[in-house]
Amino acid sequence: MRRHFLTVFLLVLFSVTIGVQVVYAGEIVPIRANKQDTLTDSIATRKTIFSIINTVVSASSSFDIDKVANFYTPNALVADEEPPFSWNGPTAGAQWINTVEKTCKDLKIKKLRGKIGRISVYLQDGESVYVIVPAVYSGEIKEEPFEEEGAFTFVFRLVSGKWMIKSQVWVTRKGM
Secondary structure, three states, X not given: OHHHHHHHHHHHHHHHHHHHHHHHHOOOOOOOOOHHHHHHOOHHHHHHHHHHHHHHXXXXXXXXXXXXXXXXXXXXXXXXXXXXXXXXXXXXXXXXXXXXXXXXXXXOEEEEEEEEOOOOEEEEEOOEEEEEEEEEEEEEEOOEEEEEEEEEEEEEEEEOOEEEEEEEEEEEHHHO
């Protein structure tokens, strides 16, 4: 009798478990992007991000800090191979460009030109974008041409409806 009771009990428990899963299965919703993700990960967002990247690289060649003045978050970080190696805050981009200009003067670099390659990584999660883009800087040192290959890594944040740079890091090819 005891064995019979245990068998019936386990069968009922199993049936109830299956029944509960079936009842609740209709309420299980697959994970998918929320409305905000759909709104922010769009062709317009990507164009905006790419435009900012192009402007930053162009401004670093022309030393035009005004072009990047409003691109950086209040707690932004920019890192590069030139001392002091990092700059912080909303003026980090301008500080970096000033350092690039000073380095060019110190090393007598002329005709500096930055050119980005094809985006190699573009990841978006709601209001954050992570981008890696190869770039080449070229110019002349003592009238001899030079090229330096590397990549920028950017993290963008959506701040008050505007895409801004949270971090920007330059790494040379030899550093990769």
